[in-house]
Amino acid sequence: MESDARQIDLNDGNRMPRKLFIQTFGCQMNEYDSSRMADLLRESHGYERVDTAPEADLLLLNTCSVREKAQEKVFSQLGRWKQLKDDNGELVIGVGGCVASQEGGMIRKRAPYVDMVFGPQTVHRLPAMLGDLPGRGGQEAVDVSFPENEKFDHLPPPRVSGARAYVSIMEGCSKYCTFCVVPYTRGTEFSRPFDDVIEEIVRLSGQGVREVTLLGQNVNGYRGATHDGGIREFSELLHYVAAVEGIDRVRYTTSHPIEFSDRLVEAHAAIPELVAHLHLPVQSGSDRILSSMRRGYTVQQYLEWVLKLREAVPGISLSSDFIVGFPGETDQDFRRTLSLVEQVRFDQSYSFIYSPRPGTPASELPDDVGMETKRMRLAELQDRIREFAAGYSRDMVGTEQVVLVEGAAKKHAGQISGRTENNRVVNFHGPAGLVGHLVPVTITEALPNSLKGCLDAPESVQVA
Ligand code: SAM
Numbered sequence: 001m002e003s004d005a006r007q008i009d010l011n012d013g014n015r016m017p018r019k020l021f022i023q024t025f026g027c028q029m030n031e032y033d034s035s036r037m038a039d040l041l042r043e044s045h046g047y048e049r050v051d052t053a054p055e056a057d058l059l060l061l062n063t064c065s066v067r068e069k070a071q072e073k074v075f076s077q078l079g080r081w082k083q084l085k086d087d088n089g090e091l092v093i094g095v096g097g098c099v100a101s102q103e104g105g106m107i108r109k110r111a112p113y114v115d116m117v118f119g120p121q122t123v124h125r126l127p128a129m130l131g132d133l134p135g136r137g138g139q140e141a142v143d144v145s146f147p148e149n150e151k152f153d154h155l156p157p158p159r160v161s162g163a164r165a166y167v168s169i170m171e172g173c174s175k176y177c178t179f180c181v182v183p184y185t186r187g188t189e190f191s192r193p194f195d196d197v198i199e200e201i202v203r204l205s206g207q208g209v210r211e212v213t214l215l216g217q218n219v220n221g222y223r224g225a226t227h228d229g230g231i232r233e234f235s236e237l238l239h240y241v242a243a244v245e246g247i248d249r250v251r252y253t254t255s256h257p258i259e260f261s262d263r264l265v266e267a268h269a270a271i272p273e274l275v276a277h278l279h280l281p282v283q284s285g286s287d288r289i290l291s292s293m294r295r296g297y298t299v300q301q302y303l304e305w306v307l308k309l310r311e312a313v314p315g316i317s318l319s320s321d322f323i324v325g326f327p328g329e330t331d332q333d334f335r336r337t338l339s340l341v342e343q344v345r346f347d348q349s350y351s352f353i354y355s356p357r358p359g360t361p362a363s364e365l366p367d368d369v370g371m372e373t374k375r376m377r378l379a380e381l382q383d384r385i386r387e388f389a390a391g392y393s394r395d396m397v398g399t400e401q402v403v404l405v406e407g408a409a410k411k412h413a414g415q416i417s418g419r420t421e422n423n424r425v426v427n428f429h430g431p432a433g434l435v436g437h438l439v440p441v442t443i444t445e446a447l448p449n450s451l452k453g454c455l456d457a458p459e460s461v462q463v464a
């Protein structure tokens, strides 16, 4: 469908080119939404994205409310932007994302200098909201509704630079884990139509993208409608995505253990483009806590999927999300989480201290694990996972890895940098012309946050 953006004429072309700064907090979904906002506003108003707030005419804050800390950051960031607005009355400030969705118009009560408030499902209405601002003939803009799939129908085709891109295949979540705000802030789960997803990936491939990451809260629960009235599920989608010409690597995140299936395990074994890495959040190693979190699986069931995956793809790297200090978590529950970590030997993972979120069922339970205990548990868990991750990195020394070259190395002048299948950054000497190519690299050293490598047979690598 044609983007709304093209129909808007603000008749102030003398102010071109306009500059847009977007500050993004939170997950990859928010990163994806931010890049789509930039695509949209480039097309509707000619905004070019800039790297710092003071040089911009429009400031957008894409927020996260998954944990309290992320939420607190919003108002301190807005406080800093208020000073910019005091100096420049023309500056427009918008707040989007999950905090916007949760707080709605309250944001403008606390920060009246904010001009627009929009939610994760209304980013496509930004051009219209800008046109409606007071002083441009309209009212203040607050729209945090959940119109299903309308967003995607009204966004322009994505424009990316670089070899990697995200593609949202599902929005929202209907799992209602008792600790999580996402179903309330991003709306209920829906899958984007199958043909739209494939069309977007074909376009991205045409722009030089070699690796796509399929995004959503539970991507493996994908069930997308096709143009002929059928439904394609996630493992089928993977086969089609991997078959798109030019796409050499496919990742997906996040998946949910209850949506795992034998067909997905088979897809891992059958699709060479699918990386040998999987992020599968478990949250806890205690059945009692999993049940209180309403996760819908037991530790045993989780371990059975791990076993099947490792049989299908020996050496697959597994990462996870953990929450420590959930209400009622005893020392024994926590020891069970550590024991699960020992059994699975997770690679680089995310772990968080439980943060009660307003409106969630868990926030009504007594938050009875003391902060000191929560911190100690987190540190112990993170140390153990770090040890496993460092071990995997050491084991990679001397092996040949396929690396997707992304660009110049950030901290090593004259070197280029890319990622392995298990998502480690590798820096090595090689020509800049390799950017966007998959190349064989022998790992020579493992550092805490990256690897060093040596390009294999550089003379035989074809540079475009
Ligand atoms: N869809 C994913 C899944 O299946 O688990 C998770 C999405 S959630 C936005 C990302 C991670 O944030 C979760 O896996 C969980 O570890 C963490 N998280 C969510 N709510 C939390 C809370 N109230 N306190 C601490 N961590 C939380």
Ligand code: F3S
Pocket (backbone or CB within 6 Å): 173, 174, 175, 176, 177, 180, 181, 182, 183, 217, 218, 256
């Ligand atoms: Fe949150 Fe659970 Fe969905 S962690 S995003 S409610 S799967």
